[in-house]
Amino acid sequence: MSSSSIMDRLAILADAAKYDASCASSGTARRNSLGGKGIGSTEGMGICHAYAPDGRCISLLKILLTNHCIFDCHYCVNRKSSNTRRARFTPQEVADLTISFYRRNYIEGLFLSSGIVKSSNHTMEQMVECARILREEHEFRGYIHLKTIPEADAELVHRAGLFADRVSINVELPTDRGLARLAPDKDARQIEGAMNRTSTDIAAARDSRRRFRHAPRFAPAGQSTQMIVGADRASDADIVHRASGLYTQFGLRRVYYSAFSPIPDASAVLPLKRPPLVREHRLYQSDWLIRFYGFRAAEVAEATDDKGNLPLDIDxxxxxxxxxxxxxxxxxxxxxxxxxxxxxxxxxxxxxxxxxxxxxxxxxxxxxxxxxxxxxxxxxxxxxxxxxxxxxxxxxxxxxxxxxxxxxxxxxxx
Amino acid sequence: MMPTPAAARARYAVALPRPDDFAFWRDRARLLIQCAIPPEDVSWIEPGAPGDLFAAQALPPAPPAPVREVRASRRFLQLAGNAALHSDPARFALLYRLLWRMQEHDRLLEDKADSDVRQLAELDKAVRRDSHKMHAFVRFRRIAPREAGERERYVAWFEPDHHIVRANAGFFQRRFAGMAWSILTPRGSLHWDGETLVEGPPAQRGDAPSGDAMEDLWRTYYASIFNPARLKTRAMTSEMPRKYWKNLPEASIIPDLVAGAQAREAQMIASGGPAFEGRPRSLDAIGAAIEGCRACPIGCQDGRAVRGEGPGAARLMIVGEQPGDCEERAGRPFVGPAGQLLDRHMASAGLSRERAYLTNAVKHFKHTLRGKRRIHQTPGAKEIDTCRWWLEAERDVVKPRLVLALGASAARAILGRTVSIVRARGAPIDLDDGSELWITAHPSYLLRLDGAAAREQAALFDRDLSAVRRRLGEIAA
Incomplete structure (x- = not known):
């Protein structure tokens, strides 16, 4: 157990979380803190409280509970065999930090993810405990996004949805082959199974709220996922098809694309070259075409070249x-x-x-x-x-x- | 009362009690329409603004019978309520003109190509953006309770562009209900004690606390979540414009983060790519290259670089500290107040500015923002040493026989160490390339003095310049 200061650990665990692309805090149920003892509100539109020099918005306190991990996914900076500095927070520390930042209007809420320590269940329990402290002890009514662990018990993942506004599970790689090669401890069927259960839970909760006004909410901002682009050989057409499948199959709110960044201490299985950043941008544009412009995935694929990739010079x-x-x-x-x-x-x-x-x-x-x-x-x-x-x-x-x-x-x- | 004929048309003036009082505008606008008073006959006057209140005719107390129905769509009232908060003094006139036209043309708002409708949309958008930025960029600072039983308070200082403070009280009330807070702004303040909201008069920055212990942790988070592999400063400044930076605790570390990221990139490119290329070999190439230089935090600010000026084979090179506000705007060295003073002293010492090459130790303007003013900051030793690369390139091209350093920064840029002006002035220092260095004070130092000290320093400055002129003559001979 590390005994270093909160500041040192925050630096390590925020640094480890920056490869998660999502920072959305929008689209959840409207809530406010009037009449309660706590603080926090969500009013539909998310707010970006700051922007980093990389142009990305900072809306949530995005950290890992710990970057210790028993898994060995090659594209991940926190994998077991990586030689990075490790740290961990207790659920109480994360909850207190979130409240302190929120009171000063630095953030909209918390996006908590974690490496896997001891077991998937233990880790999931700790994350849910953090959300529980925020909601029940601090009466926090701001935004919470929990990354859930597909290998954890269904019951624990369900509890996460009761406290969080949004839950997400990363599909990590667009193809099953890529997943098997680069994330040997993960299983595509298990990930899809967990996504499927979450989407059923969301639908069930929405249905019961229609009938009973006080039925508990379940992840009112839905679920999202993230794919790493450029770590395996999947083409843009593959990625767009996969994303469109995920939208229809699991009713996802968002699919995030994260250009594989050269991470310190990279694994030998990975390509040496990073994909051009603009590729990620083109994928987001095609994602928009599907979600808002009435394009079908097959139509976007028609715009790709003979290798199935979107042109980089034009949208x-x-x-x-x-x-x-x-x-x-x-x-x-x-x-x-x-x-x-x-x-x-x-x-x-x-x-x-x-x-x-x-x-x-x-x-x-x-x-x-x-x-x-x-x-x-x-x-x-x-x-x-x-x-x-x-x-x-x-x-x-x-x-x-x-x-x-x-x-x-x-x-x-x- | 009937409107009088056009020749002797009366003007009506409506004075608003508060700049954001939309309800008041709405009442008066209804009455004016009912009296059939056209937009060009009404002037709307904000508190504090000059207006022809006395020249104008009083509003009729009541509309003439039969009372006309005034029509306005819900959408219009929504847009107008927001646009009324804009700081544009013509906003109420625009709203009344739209309301007037809407009586004849009830779907006016749908015509997005109409110029009044567009202007309304623009005002509304500016106010919404300002409100949104207020929600985002208000930063509270904690005041610990001074005695037992007292509550801790959170106080923020914010500077909105428009009259949005009252309109946004609800947002902060709903969000921070369980907290005692105040938001202080130059347009009024808000105070919440957990139960009631009190509006207060305009405040000053000094009324708010100047720091909070949490800010170090927040800056740590900000620095760690930033991915230095992808620098997009323009994307950042378009969403978080510089005018907000002075009130954001995290903004103070942005220049360092940017410089760090660029140094890292440069290092990656240097280690992976071909050997680092040599210095540019012409003044034009140097001028072009300094424009893109991001080797230190000053270069990473927005301003442009200022290149040296003068003949390419000048015998005298004069080195200043860094471009100032005027120089940066003009893109030329020594054109501001200090430059003009230098011109006068050079003329009286018999030195020709046209025949000297003038440049600066640091090529970008280092400054902090205070309101809209850019306040000069002395460059640090590290920044001077970084920029030395360019000065040496210039010396290499111009090959002056004599270099005159104005002030300690310029002296450091040439010698690589800090020297005392008092001890070093008045005598030449031999340089490696065979030229000699003379050191004197910077003219801006003379500008800051007055009385006897100013006269004394001006005399010393003149003495140094005359010595330089004599020495140039000797070298030429």
Missing amino acids: PKLAWALKFRETFPLDVNRAPRELLYRVPGLGVTAVDRIVAARRHRTLRLEDVARLTVSLAKVRPFICTADWRPTRLTDRADLRSLLAPRAEQLELFAA
Whole structure:
């Protein structure tokens, strides 16, 4: 047991947690602390209390309970054979730290994960105990995200859902083969089994709340998962298919992609090169296409190259549009909403505005300019009352006209 | 009362009791519409703002019969209630113009391409963003109870852009119900004791505590959760603009984190890639390279680098400390107050600025923000030593016969050690490349003095410059 200061241990255990991409604190039930003794509220929208110089938002206190681990997953910095510094917190210490930070308005709540110590059940128990102290002893009504351990007892995972707003289980790798090779102690069926039980629990709790007002809530912000990108040979098409399967099968709120980062003391089984950061970004964009723009996974896959990877220089929607040019140009004054979603450069908000505005006037190019972010990007794909892209959609060099200028992205991203 | 004919149209002025009093605006706007007073005849005056209150005609006490129904959609009231909190003095006029037009055209708001509607949306968006940033960036500091039985209190200082403080009281009340807290701002303050909310007058930063023991732990967390392998400072500053930094405890370590990450990257590239390339060989190449230099925390701030100026084969090189606010804006060295003073002394000593090469020991402007002002900070020894690489590259290209260092920072940049100006001035120091170094005070030092001390130092400065001119003459001869 380490006896070093809270500050040293916080540094180690926050550092170990930064490879988890999720920091969302939104989409949970509305709660507040009025009339109670404690503090905390959730009002639908999450709040980013700070941003780190890596551009990521800091919304939750994201730490591990411990980074000791009996597993040996090759992509993980905390694996048994890694030679990293170890530390552990007690559940009470994490709960107190969360409350101290929350009182000063640094955070929205806690995202607790852990390496596996002693056994999966022991670890899960400790994490649930931390959430219990927060909810019952501190009367904390802010956000709690617990990472659950698929190997732990179903009963313990269920208790986690009763205290937490969101629970998550990482599928870790997009293919079963990759999982077997890189995470020898994990089992894809076990992970899916746990996800399935959680999604059933969420559905059951939602159903009983419809009938009984005081039925206990169960993970009101749903469940999410994370995949490591670039550690195995899975292509973007594989990943998009897998993600889309997870969304439909388990009703996940989010699938997070984490570009495999070169971790100190890397294992020899891993590729030496890290994937370009922009690949992760393209995957998130395709994730958005599926969730908000009505694309099917197969359609996103159509935008990939012969190896099944999305182009890195342009976004997947533009790639799709360039491949299916016969769909364009679309008349913004008449095209249905679902088709407007497919125009590169038109987001959901812009489409909403166009649909609302065209009830009142016939849109001209200048109107579209006012309703969108970048007219240059949209123009080759639309018609307005005063504009038709006469030759643009047939031009062979359209891609080079629309792709952003090559930047030296990778020089310093390595 | 009927509106008078256009030629002698009366103007009506409405003075708002508070800048965020939407309910008051709503009452008056209803009455004005019922009296059929068009938007161009009404001026809305905020408290403290100048207005033609006395020149204007009083509002009619009641609408004429039959009382007209005033129509406004729920969506409009929602947007307007928010936009009314904006600090734009024209906001109430805009809202009234929209309400007026809406009486004829009840679906006006749906026309997102209309310029008034767009402006409303922009005001609303700015206020929502400001409120959101308030929810995010208020930082409480704990005040321990002074005597037994007293509660601990949490106090925050925040500077909003708009009149949003009262409107956001509910958020903090719901969130921190079980805690005694105060939020102090220049636009008013809020105090909650766990049961009731009290509004207070505007406060000052000094009224809030200056620190909290937890902040070290928070900074530790902030530094540890940051992934140095992926630096995206622009993404950070777009969501957490610099104007908020001075009230965020974690922001103080950002420059160090950025510099550390870049040093790490540079190290990775240097160790993996080809050998580190040599110094740039022309003044233009140096000028371009310093722009991208992130080797120290100053370079990682937003400002631009200031390159040296003067003939490429000047016999005299003058080295200052670092660009100041004016220099950084102009992109030229020695153009601010200290530079102008230097010009005057050089002219009286008979030295030509045009024939000298002027540069600085440190190429970026090191400063802290105080409100909107950028306050000069002296560069540290480590930063000067880092930037020495560039100064040496410049000396290598220009090959001056004589280098004049203004102040201790410049002297350190050339000698690599700190010297005392008082002891080193007035005599040349031989440098390795055959040139000689003269050291004198920095002109900004003269600017800070007054009275007898100023005259004494100015005389010493003149003496040093004259010595330099004589020495240049000897070298040339």
